[in-house]
Amino acid sequence: MNVQSSPAAAEPLLVATGIAKTFDRTRALAGAGFELRSGEVHGLLGANGAGKSTLSKVISGHVRPDEGELVYRGRAVRLRSTRDALDIGIAIVMQETSLVPDLSVAENIFLPELGRPGRLSYSALHRRGTELLSVLGQADALPLDVEVRRLSAAQRQLVEIAKALGVNAKLIIFDEPTSSLSPSEVERLFDIMARLRADGRGLVFVSHRLEEVFAITDRVTIMREGRTVAASLATASLSQAELIRHMVGQDAGAIYARDADATARDAPIALEVKGLATPPLVRDVSFQVRHGEILGLGGLVGAGRSETVEAIFGLRPRSAGTILVDGKPIDPRKPAQAVRAGIGFVAEDRRTQNIVPDLSVKENLLLAHLGAHRGFGVGYRSREKAVDALLKSLGLPPDRLLDANMLNFSGGMQQKIIIARWLLLEPRVLILDEPTKGVDIGTRASIYAILRDIAAKGVAVVVVSSDFEELLGLSHRIVVISDGISVADLPADLLDEEKLTLLAAPRTSMARNTEVLRGLTNACGGAGFWALIDQDRLICLNLVTADKAAHPGFAAGEVKPLAATRIATALVAREPIFVPEADGSCSTLLLPIVSPRGHDLGWVGLTLPQGATLPSPEIIRSHVDELAATL
Numbered sequence: 291m292n293v294q295s296s297p298a299a300a301e302p303l304l305v306a307t308g309i310a311k312t313f314d315r316t317r318a319l320a321g322a323g324f325e326l327r328s329g330e331v332h333g334l335l336g337a338n339g340a341g342k343s344t345l346s347k348v349i350s351g352h353v354r355p356d357e358g359e360l361v362y363r364g365r366a367v368r369l370r371s372t373r374d375a376l377d378i379g380i381a382i383v384m385q386e387t388s389l390v391p392d393l394s395v396a397e398n399i400f401l402p403e404l405g406r407p408g409r410l411s412y413s414a415l416h417r418r419g420t421e422l423l424s425v426l427g428q429a430d431a432l433p434l435d436v437e438v439r440r441l442s443a444a445q446r447q448l449v450e451i452a453k454a455l456g457v458n459a460k461l462i463i464f465d466e467p468t469s470s471l472s473p474s475e476v477e478r479l480f481d482i483m484a485r486l487r488a489d490g491r492g493l494v495f496v497s498h499r500l501e502e503v504f505a506i507t508d509r510v511t512i513m514r515e516g517r518t519v520a521a522s523l524a525t526a527s528l529s530q531a532e533l534i535r536h537m538v539g540q541d542a543g544a545i546y547a548r549d550a551d552a553t554a555r556d557a558p559i560a561l562e563v564k565g566l567a568t569p570p571l572v573r574d575v576s577f578q579v580r581h582g583e584i585l586g587l588g589g590l591v592g593a594g595r596s597e598t599v600e601a602i603f604g605l606r607p608r609s610a611g612t613i614l615v616d617g618k619p620i621d622p623r624k625p626a627q628a629v630r631a632g633i634g635f636v637a638e639d640r641r642t643q644n645i646v647p648d649l650s651v652k653e654n655l656l657l658a659h660l661g662a663h664r665g666f667g668v669g670y671r672s673r674e675k676a677v678d679a680l681l682k683s684l685g686l687p688p689d690r691l692l693d694a695n696m697l698n699f700s701g702g703m704q705q706k707i708i709i710a711r712w713l714l715l716e717p718r719v720l721i722l723d724e725p726t727k728g729v730d731i732g733t734r735a736s737i738y739a740i741l742r743d744i745a746a747k748g749v750a751v752v753v754v755s756s757d758f759e760e761l762l763g764l765s766h767r768i769v770v771i772s773d774g775i776s777v778a779d780l781p782a783d784l785l786d787e788e789k790l791t792l793l794a795a796p797r798t799s800m801a802r803n804t805e806v807l808r809g810l811t812n813a814c815g816g817a818g819f820w821a822l823i824d825q826d827r828l829i830c831l832n833l834v835t836a837d838k839a840a841h842p843g844f845a846a847g848e849v850k851p852l853a854a855t856r857i858a859t860a861l862v863a864r865e866p867i868f869v870p871e872a873d874g875s876c877s878t879l880l881l882p883i884v885s886p887r888g889h890d891l892g893w894v895g896l897t898l899p900q901g902a903t904l905p906s907p908e909i910i911r912s913h914v915d916e917l918a919a920t921l
Contacts, residue, residue, distance in 0.1 A: 301364070303328045303461055303492040304349065304380075309358035311344055318344040319355070320516040326461065331483060331493045333503045333525065336513035337537050337730035342496055345513070346463050349494070350382035351375030362461070381454035382463040389449055391439035395419070398438050399452045422452045425489070426482050443591060444475040451482060462486065463494040466728065468502060475591075480506050498730055500530050501759055512536040534731055546738065546763025557581040558616065560750030561602075561633075561719045566611030568601040573774035575611075579719070579767075584741060584751040586765030586782065588758065589794045594774035595754045596638060599721045603635040604628045615718060634712030636705075638723040638754075705729055709740060720744065721752040726760065738764055758787045770794050770847075778847045780829065789822050792831055792891060793847075803917050807834040807894075810913040814905045816840035816876075816898035820883070820917065823861060823893055826852050831892065839899035840876055857897055864893070868904045875900055879907060881914045891918065 304326045311319040319341045326332050336342045347353040349360065351369035360367050362378060369375050389398045396412070396419045416434050423429045428448055438446060447467055454462045464483070468476045483493055483506055495507055503510060504525060512520040512533070520536045562578040571594040579585040587595045600606045602613055604622030613620050615631050622628035628635070705725065712720055722741070726734045741764065745751050755761050761768055762782050770778040770793045778793045785793075807818040817835040819842060821828050828851075830844045843856035852861045860869035860878035868877040878897045884890060894914045898904065 301328070302326065302361075303363060305361040306345070306349065307359050307361075309345060309348055309360075310356050311348065311353060312356060318516055319348070319358075321358075321518075322513060322516060323518045323521060324349075324511055325522055326492045326494060328460070328492050329487055329490050330508040331487055331495050331506050332522075333507035333510035334494050334496045334513070335503065335510055335533065335537055337732050339515075340513040340537070340730075341516040342513050343465065344516075346382060346465055346494065346496060349375075349461075350380055350463055352382070376457045376459070379458055379460040380463075381457060381459035381461070382465060383447070383450040383454060383467055384465050389438045389446055389453075392437060394435050394437060395432050395441070395449055396434040398449050399434075399456050401453060418456070419452065422455045423448075425455060425485070426451065427485060428482070444478070447479065448482075459491070461492045461494070463496070465496045466498070467495075468497065468499065476502065498728070498734075499757065499759075500533055500731065503533070504530070537731055546760075555580070557583065557748075559614075560616060561752070562612075562614040562617075563598075563602065564612040564614075566598060566601060566613070567609045567774075568597055568606045569609055571597045571774050572601065575771060575774070575776045577769040577776055577779060579750045579752055581718070581748045581750050582745050583767065584745050584753060584765050586761040586768040587752060587754045587771060588761050588768045588790055589771040591756060593771045593794065595771050596723050597774075598771065599635065599723055599752065599754055600637075602628070603633060603721065605635075629715065629717075632718035634715060634717035634720045636708055636712065636720070636722040636725055638727065703733075705733065706737065706740070709737065713740075713744065717749060719750045719752065721754075723754045724756065725753060726755070726757070734760075758790050762787065762790065778829070778849070780849050784824060784827060784829065784849060788890070789824075789829065792822070793829070803832060804834060806913060806917045807832060808836075809916075810834075810894075810896060810910070811836035813909065813913075814896060814898065815902055816896055817842055818913075819844075819895050819897075821893055821895065823852070823864070828852055828855060828861060837899055840897045840902075842876075842878070842895070842897045857895075860895070860897075866907050868898070877902075877904065879904075879910055881907070881910055883914050883918050 302325050304324070306322065306324040309319050309322045309324075310317075322341055322345050324334065324345060334342045334346065344353060348355050348358075348369075351372040351374050354370065360369065362380070367374075367378065369380075375381070390401065393401070396415045399419050399422065400415050419434045420429060423432055426448070432441075432445060432448060432452075438449060441449070451462070467479060480502075483495070486493060495503070497503055507525045509522050510520075510525055510528070510533070511518060511522055514537065557580040559578050560581045560583075564576050566575040567573055571592070573594075575594070575598050577585065577587075587598065589595050597606060601608050601611075602622070604624045604627055607623075613622070615633065620627070620631045622631065622633075625635070709722070709725070725741075726737055729737070741751055741753070753761065753764060755764075762785060765782045768778075768780055768782050768785060768790065769776050770780075770790065772794055780793075803820065807820065810818040811834050816837050817833065817840040819833045820831045821844075822831065823829075827849055828844060829849045830846050833842070833844070833846045835841055841856065843854070844850045852858050855861060857871060857876065857878045859871050860880060863869045864880050866879070866881060868879045870877040876897050876899050878895050880893045880895045882890070883892055883894050894910070894917060896905075896910055
């Protein structure tokens, strides 16, 4: 990646050596080391429990080490608190933001100053806040007077970054900053990080998403079991397989390996949803999933995906829609009814929605059984053989079954126990909301293997995920939800991350480019469309028709073979001139559309009926450029 100065030539901003930390009987760090230079983004990687979060907290003053030394800007430092770290220019942007929801954006940005003696000038705070956001290139993105509770996840993340700049931080740690962001929001965050790097700041990037590591980092340090096992490796010199081997100690293999014959195209429909609505976020969602199929629900954060699956499971009231399991209508008004109909559900938030910390592993594992069980007693004995088999498949020793607290386990093991809870009930349909959120690459691989295995046994699997790479690699089919409406239903093999991002664009964004297409058809007549063309198929993103005689033979959100459209000749040729169809019914001009950042966004076309006056391609190009500016 292009940077203004070479990190390798810069003096170290921070050097950590021999860092050790023990919590009770757990050794979190055992002689860990780390080096960060000014003007670089340095990835800090490792599996769950590797020690990267603890090391980040040591560097930011949240945790005091038992042993080891921190040298910051050439001087040894001992940090007794986060205040000590902030005073010398070290800040951390946490995965779960530490903002005060009832305070304004400006007050949160300068929160460290609110506790200092003396009077505060709110006009000065606003002026400085505007200056900080300008440094980030986001001066118009945040209203400084709005309460933080009203902000999106991406906006709250931006406040955290501005807060770090408010204390003039030279070292900023980003701890899983992208976990709640959409792909387009991640790209904006990376633009901000690139600005900070170019300004000479040192950034530490902690993430489980390897594609992001390769996209933004200059060097990486990898930890395992509290130790540094690979230090300051140039990211450009590594492959994904090498990174995984360092992190988990072995080759994780093709974690997304999908059996091409397991798509269950001819299997019976296990779950069908028609016209589902649950105000205010879900307006009209329809899809079906077959036995043995893994269906992905794609979309951006806030699109209504989680609310959709919660309504199916009886956690939200429905105002409209029909739900059928194996062809029989069900009306789940509470989760127990959904469970008895054969639906299992792994919710997004492990801590608040899935586990009871004060119960043992066994009791947590059998919670769903209790919901489905009828009769006297708890009926645990009927599940003993299945529990033993599941524990073996999870790699969990039987003696850990009686552990008194689920929080003694890593997040990855907690998640596998939650999934196993539903497998005990042998559901017909298993729905999982963000099943690998916050877990390491090794655990992700084992969760994917579990899902592929249960699908192979005939279970219908529905996965909600903000990780588009995960959706594409795991799913057989993907239904895209945007602004509470299902807008596309496509085989995963026809999509990539860019196409999925375009399909998932909010309908407010689609309304803007609808106006551009309408302007094109108002000026020239015919039908204007925006589409993706992949080999012999077309995916229509948007269509505006001013003259029915020029209809191209496809609709918005539809995928069609080129040969099945009315403009197959033009779609194959893709030339910057009007190409007539063999039957003489119409002519079509296609022009490529490219985003301001240089990304391929597909094609814009104008189809005109026979006998229409053909405008110059330059007129069409002006509308294409206008459309690109809206994306």
